[in-house]
Amino acid sequence: MRDTYGTEPVRDEMFSILETYIPWKGRTEQVQIWDGDGRIVAEDLRAGYSLPNRPTSAFDGIAVRFSDFTSGIPDTSAWKGGTDYVFSNTGVAIPDTFDTVIAIEDVVMEAGGALHFYPVRKHGGST
Numbered sequence: 001m002r003d004t005y006g007t008e009p010v011r012d013e014m015f016s017i018l019e020t021y022i023p024w025k026g027r028t029e030q031v032q033i034w035d036g037d038g039r040i041v042a043e044d045l046r047a048g049y050s051l052p053n054r055p056t057s058a059f060d061g062i063a064v065r066f067s068d069f070t071s072g073i074p075d076t077s078a079w080k081g082g083t084d085y086v087f088s089n090t091g092v093a094i095p096d097t098f099d100t101v102i103a104i105e106d107v108v109m110e111a112g113g114a115l116h117f118y119p120v121r122k123h124g125g126s127t
Contacts, residue, residue, distance in 0.1 A: 055099075057088040062107050062115065063098035076115040085115065 009017060028042040057063065063086045068074050079085060088094055088101050108116040 026120050028071055042125055053090075054096075055092050055094045055113065056091055057101045059090050059101065060104045061087040061101040062086070063101050064093045065098055066100040069100070073117050073119070076117070081113065 020066065055126060064084070068084070076084070081087075086095060088098075094101065102117060106118045108118070110116070
């Protein structure tokens with residue numbers, strides 16, 4: 001069966017073509033991971049453990065506690081870096097005391113160290 005425009009084979013037809021022209025030899029072998037370059041795995045490869053093993057920041061920002069924002073944007077005039085927030089770079093583990101990251105683009109840091117957060121942006125729809 002062909003797709004709507006008749007130019008590309010659909011999934012089942014492609015499998016049939018592959019099986020016809022690239023027959024599976026049914027041969028596998030185990031090799032050390034460092035010898036596997038250029039090879040194709042015969043089954044899923046799973047790590048014994050995964051890293052990072054802690055939550056990490058998906059973007060640059062300020063890591064905070066969500067509970068500090070349950071009533072809206074809090075008064076941050078007395079906040080201290082390392083206690084009430086930490087800078088969080090992309091891919092870096094977030095300390096256990098924090099559970100939320102606010103994008104750095106949504107934060108204003110004044111010269112004296114005070115933090116201010118831009119109001120929450122609405123996504124999609126009318127404002």
